[in-house]
Amino acid sequence: xxSLAGRDILHGWGKFVLTGVGLGLLIGVTLSMAGVYRGxxxxxxxxxxxxxxxxxxxxxxxxxxxxxxSSLNQDTERPIxxxxxxxxxxGVTYLTMQIAxxxxxxxxxxxxxxxxxPGEPGQPPHxxxxxxxxxxxxxxxxxxxxxxxxxxxxxxxxxxxxxxxxTSRMVSSGGDPMLFLSLKDxxxxxxxxxxxxxxxxxxxxxxxxxxxxxxxxAVAEAVNAAQASSTNVNAVLVTVVPGADAEEVAATIRRWxxxxxxxxxxxEEILIEKMIANSARQIGMFLVILAIVSxxxxxxxxxxxxxxxxxxxxVLKLIGTCNRTIAGMILQQALGxxxxxxxxxxxxATFWAPFFPKYVLLLPADSLRxxxxxMAICALASLLAIHAALKVDPAEAIGG
Amino acid sequence: xxxxIRIDNLVKTYGQxxxxxxxxxxxxxSVAKGEVVGLIxxxxxxxxxxxxxxxxxxxxxxxxxxxxxxxxxxDGWKVGDLRAxxxxxxxxxxxAPYLIPFLDVTDNVALLPMLAGKPNAVARKEARDLxxxxxxxxxxxxxxxxxxxxxxxxxxxxxxxxxRPPVILADEPTAPLDGVRALAVVDMLNTMARQFDTAxxxxxxxxxxxxxxRRLYNIRDGVTIEELQLEASPARRT
Numbered sequence: 001x002x003s004l005a006g007r008d009i010l011h012g013w014g015k016f017v018l019t020g021v022g023l024g025l026l027i028g029v030t031l032s033m034a035g036v037y038r039g040x041x042x043x044x045x046x047x048x049x050x051x052x053x054x055x056x057x058x059x060x061x062x063x064x065x066x067x068x069x070s071s072l073n074q075d076t077e078r079p080i081x082x083x084x085x086x087x088x089x090x091g092v093t094y095l096t097m098q099i100a101x102x103x104x105x106x107x108x109x110x111x112x113x114x115x116x117x118p119g120e121p122g123q124p125p126h127x128x129x130x131x132x133x134x135x136x137x138x139x140x141x142x143x144x145x146x147x148x149x150x151x152x153x154x155x156x157x158x159x160x161x162x163x164x165x166x167t168s169r170m171v172s173s174g175g176d177p178m179l180f181l182s183l184k185d186x187x188x189x190x191x192x193x194x195x196x197x198x199x200x201x202x203x204x205x206x207x208x209x210x211x212x213x214x215x216x217x218a219v220a221e222a223v224n225a226a227q228a229s230s231t232n233v234n235a236v237l238v239t240v241v242p243g244a245d246a247e248e249v250a251a252t253i254r255r256w257x258x259x260x261x262x263x264x265x266x267x268e269e270i271l272i273e274k275m276i277a278n279s280a281r282q283i284g285m286f287l288v289i290l291a292i293v294s295x296x297x298x299x300x301x302x303x304x305x306x307x308x309x310x311x312x313x314x315v316l317k318l319i320g321t322c323n324r325t326i327a328g329m330i331l332q333q334a335l336g337x338x339x340x341x342x343x344x345x346x347x348x349a350t351f352w353a354p355f356f357p358k359y360v361l362l363l364p365a366d367s368l369r370x371x372x373x374x375m376a377i378c379a380l381a382s383l384l385a386i387h388a389a390l391k392v393d394p395a396e397a398i399g400g
Numbered sequence: 401x402x403x404x405i406r407i408d409n410l411v412k413t414y415g416q417x418x419x420x421x422x423x424x425x426x427x428x429x430s431v432a433k434g435e436v437v438g439l440i441x442x443x444x445x446x447x448x449x450x451x452x453x454x455x456x457x458x459x460x461x462x463x464x465x466x467x468x469x470x471x472x473x474x475d476g477w478k479v480g481d482l483r484a485x486x487x488x489x490x491x492x493x494x495x496a497p498y499l500i501p502f503l504d505v506t507d508n509v510a511l512l513p514m515l516a517g518k519p520n521a522v523a524r525k526e527a528r529d530l531x532x533x534x535x536x537x538x539x540x541x542x543x544x545x546x547x548x549x550x551x552x553x554x555x556x557x558x559x560x561x562x563x564r565p566p567v568i569l570a571d572e573p574t575a576p577l578d579g580v581r582a583l584a585v586v587d588m589l590n591t592m593a594r595q596f597d598t599a600x601x602x603x604x605x606x607x608x609x610x611x612x613x614r615r616l617y618n619i620r621d622g623v624t625i626e627e628l629q630l631e632a633s634p635a636r637r638t
Contacts, residue, residue: 001515002503002507007502007507010502012502311498312501315494315500316500319515320486320487320512393457395452395458398492398494
């Protein structure tokens, strides 16, 4: 038996392919939306992977440092380093900000990491160009997505930093590329007050007899110095010695320090299930709407195509074609449309994904799921047309 | 001559009670194998209803209908699968050819034997043989839209004949054709009827072809009246 659907498609292939391309672009948008969601998860996981930490020590009862503000004294890391099972511990700061570069604003996450030793938690784990930060001040390493090049100079707050190295896939959970500074520079950028605030604070201190006791100006100077700088960090990143149980080490830190400690699994849960949950739901809604729109379009197209063949269907039924063959013809056309649409959509999504400002991750498994979803939607959408075709009376082929 | 199709006292009533419409009021008709008869009548006389009953498209209310020796209706269908009945025992030719636009000429004809379960190659061979007999084999690979009206009608005739049905029902097959072509189609149907031993019933209003029938059924108010066309020339026509 010949394929009636195939012959019909070949007969009007131009219209069919154009329709498939239109549907494909819609499917491409749907796949891209799924890719955006996957990209957000991947960014979150890359953030955790690239931090090099097994444990995140943050301000007590906060979800910091990525989901909530967290502030700890930098000295917190010292007793932690001495605890059993701890390999390394280092303070880090995170600050998302916009910096100007070559006339454009670049949104970055400024990361302050300890640079005295290579491999400290918080440092970029790999470089694709240049070198790591070796000086205590005014050097920076940027992610390539910042658009910075080696030896570029960038200004963060009041200071200018020279780009000495480039890294890749170092992004915040929001997809902003990272700019690494030494911890001291980053603390200054994050915590140091501007000149006006310092002047006002000093005036307040000077007017306070407690902070500026008569005859002892050294007290006021000491207070001013303490208020003008900060040794706080947002978190202490901890790596455990090989073979140690991260959960046990976390329990030890919780027992001795007034801090909150998260393991990798807990931090992943915070990032994925709390931070991007709303975005995920939003994207999920879009996916549902796009699926409904796709189904409506396929249903309309297949229904229109079927209605345009009512007379032929009546003739086919009159000459003895069974309902199964006619339904099969319509179903195959709907699936054919879905197949073309999916192929076009997949190609389109693959081509335009790199141009998205945020990372779009197209997973083969998602594509496979998308393929089956498209086929299922097309099959469902063809039911209306099949119903219309099966209702056609073969007597319509005979006049009168 | 053996009977191709016979109907006795066929009744078809639409609706019930006061609103009942009696489309057929006991129609009797018999067409021998190899014979071509005409069926004429004014609009609303019941021609189409009769054709639909004969084509097993609608169910008569009562009566009896046989094709060859097989009783297909006797106050109820006597066959389970009406589609198979139409496919295997009845050929249809329509006012317009109604070829399937997305199949080429060969496959338009071969579709029926394929539906009957014959292998594609066998079905196509039968189709080509028939197209040859109808002098349209040179357009075997063409699409219906590339054919002239006369060629399309010949392909439609080939499609009606390809399963060698004992009965062919032709609904105004010459309506869109001019006089010469209309007579050519009737000649062709006469030849095919004899060649394939098929009973052909042609429903027509076409004044040009009415004189060509040796036997003509005139249907009025749902009752057939047989009229003989004695002046029809057997040499030229039937």
